[in-house]
Amino acid sequence: MKTIQHCFDYVRHHLGNLYSPSEVRQIAFALVGEAASLSLAEMLINKDTKLSDIQVKKIESFTNRMQNGEPLQYILGSTDFCGLHFEVNQNTLIPRPETSELVDWIVRENKLPNPQIIDIGTGSGCIAISLKSMISSAKITAIDISCEALEVARRNAERNAASIRFIEADILNESEKIGGTYDIIVSNPPYIRECEKGQMERNVVDYEPHKALFVPDGKPLLFYEVISRFGTERLNPNGRIFFEINQLFGREVCDMLKYLGYKDIELKKDFYQNDRMVCATLYKSQQN
Template sequence: MTSLKQLFDASRSRLTPVYGGSEASWLLRIIMEHIKGWNQVELLMRADKEVSDFTVTRVNEVIDRLLAYEPIQYIFGDTYWHGMTLKVSPAVLIPRPETEELVDIITKDNPQPDLKVLDVCTGSGCIAVALAKFMNFPEVTAIDISDRAIAVAKENAALQKVKVDFQTADALDLGAALTAKYDIIVSNPPYVMDKEKSAMDANVLDHEPAIALFVPDSDPLKFYKAIADYAADALTDGGRLYFELNPLTADSLKDWMQQSGWRDVSLLPDLHAKTRFMIARK
């Protein structure tokens, strides 16, 4: 029989060459939490206890998938983000910590109740669900071009017990689907340029949906411009537009926004000091 410590040590040895020691340990904690329901304290207490052959087999199956660069969030179908456990699938991007910062910016800027919010390119619904949960009684609408993504987003809203109006629509042609006025429009649209692919990890390139990631090098601002053009009519007077950005194109977008008549256009850094967010006022 194998002890938990022996299983951990052998598993960490397999994962470390690909993920590094600290991430390997983090992955193993996630694996055991999902397979056995044990937290970190329980893992320490059980270190010398024997584990079943079934557990060893299940752990090794997950490690095989991790070594093929499949994200652990897709393996188990969920991720912990902004204090919530959200469902994810290969139909949606895995929510990033930077997007948590965007949610915090919006909630801090907008404490008043009953605001109407539109989330464009909602994906997993993480932004829409978080705003519905943490803002003061907002009315939230969220759109995505992917029916599969909308299905995941609806599941997340149900799990978090919040109300969001999810609709299938094209971010490049919002006027064809939406007629309401909004106090806030937010989007984390596709913004990674094709030329950046060579620097990206295999777990992103091979598993996350390209439609939610990439834009052509010849037109990297296509989603921002389309959404901003729509927002110019769809926002209430004084309404705010929030974007998550590619740091490589942030300055170009700011220049275009200012030339297009937007007021109070500002760029904000993320926690890694990269230009990551834009706020503009109608």
């Protein structure tokens, strides 16, 4: 039987050529902890504790999956985002740190006591649920085209005690299924062009849902235009729209919003100094 330390060494040996030493150390703790149901403190204190054959086989299987490029979050079945714990699987994108900046921006900018918010393309529900945790009085609707993703989002809402109205709808073709008006629209829609696949990490292209990632090469603003037009009909007076964007098309998104009548358009960089977020306001006098 192998000890916890033996399993740490096994993970480091097999993944050491794929990740930095600090990353491999974190991965080893995560995989061993998941397989053996142990906390970090328990593993550190009990390195000489022997694990069962079943636990060791799990660790070996997890390690093999990582060698094949599967994201750690999918192997663990969960990830943390904005201080909350979320289930994720291959029906949902893995939440990125940059998206937490979008959530923080919305929370800072919101001045309404009971905002009506809609999250379009909610995936795991990470944006909607995080907003609900930070603005408890908000009334939040979250939509997605994928019923499988919505199943995950509903479980995440229950896990985090967040009351969210979920709707299965395709924003490109079924906006009439979405009732109500809103003070805030937020969306992190598909925005990566098909031609950019070759520049992306293998674990993203091979494992994360393409429907949530990619748009046709000739239509990089497809979702932004549809959602922005939806906003001209459904935003309340002085309502605001927040997008996460492809860093290559920040100016084009801003120009499109301006053309549709939005004002106070702000393009914001993420902590990697890439254009990543846009906010705009639709004043009452500009609404149809």
